Amino acid sequence: MRETKLKKFDVMISEQEIDRKVDEIAAKISSDYEGESIIVIGVLTGAFIFTADLVRSLTVPVETVDFVQVSSYEGDKSTGNLVFKKDISTDIEGKNVLIVEDIVDTGRTLKQLKKMFEERNPKSIKICTAFDKPSRRVNDLVPDYNCFTIPDKFIVGYGLDYDGKYRDYKDVRIVRTDDE
Ligand code: IMP
Numbered sequence: 314m315r316e317t318k319l320k321k322f323d324v325m326i327s328e329q330e331i332d333r334k335v336d337e338i339a340a341k342i343s344s345d346y347e348g349e350s351i352i353v354i355g356v357l358t359g360a361f362i363f364t365a366d367l368v369r370s371l372t373v374p375v376e377t378v379d380f381v382q383v384s385s386y387e388g389d390k391s392t393g394n395l396v397f398k399k400d401i402s403t404d405i406e407g408k409n410v411l412i413v414e415d416i417v418d419t420g421r422t423l424k425q426l427k428k429m430f431e432e433r434n435p436k437s438i439k440i441c442t443a444f445d446k447p448s449r450r451v452n453d454l455v456p457d458y459n460c461f462t463i464p465d466k467f468i469v470g471y472g473l474d475y476d477g478k479y480r481d482y483k484d485v486r487i488v489r490t491d492d493e
């Protein structure tokens with residue numbers, strides 16, 4: 314079953330390319346925060362693998378790693394308000410916060426999440442994403458750190474899912490929309 318599915322997906326980014334890029338971004342982050350420490354907040358579920366890889370490559374002191382889970386609540390008329398399914402259990406006041414996301418698409422999630430965390434008065438707040446689809450953006454959200462800019466394709470693997478599946482793939486694959 315899994316093998317049949319796998320053949321349908323073309324590899325977009327290999328495991329080796331991801332490893333290399335994550336180390337590169339971690340080095341940049343470590344140098345930018347030199348002399349400081351940071352709190353890393355991964356956005357569940359997609360960012361669980363990237364967060365684990367990233368924190369192990371950072372050389373800057375990581376005070377703690379926490380996770381947040383959000384969903385956008387679609388009201389009758391409104392277009393999605395962000396609600397916490399799981400809030401962090403860390404006090405971020407006066408701290409350097411690094412939000413780690415799997416992919417920035419429209420930018421709606423991170424724009425709102427950043428604002429919600431800013432209200433808690435951190436010293437600084439930055440965003441690090443594994444993948445970025447800037448062509449899909451509906452606002453001015455720009456991640457501070459991004460491993461890969463990708464075209465408007467639906468991708469899976471390295472934590473990203475399609476209907477809950479394929480998060481465990483070590484590489485990143487494009488989900489085909491045709492019926493091949
Ligand atoms: P947005 O930036 O608020 O539109 O939402 C980004 C979220 O949409 C990500 O955190 C993913 O959960 C999901 N997403 C967007 N594009 C993809 C994709 O290509 N593959 C898997 N999930 C995606």
Ligand code: MG
Pocket residue numbers: 356357358359360414415416
């Ligand atoms: Mg996500």
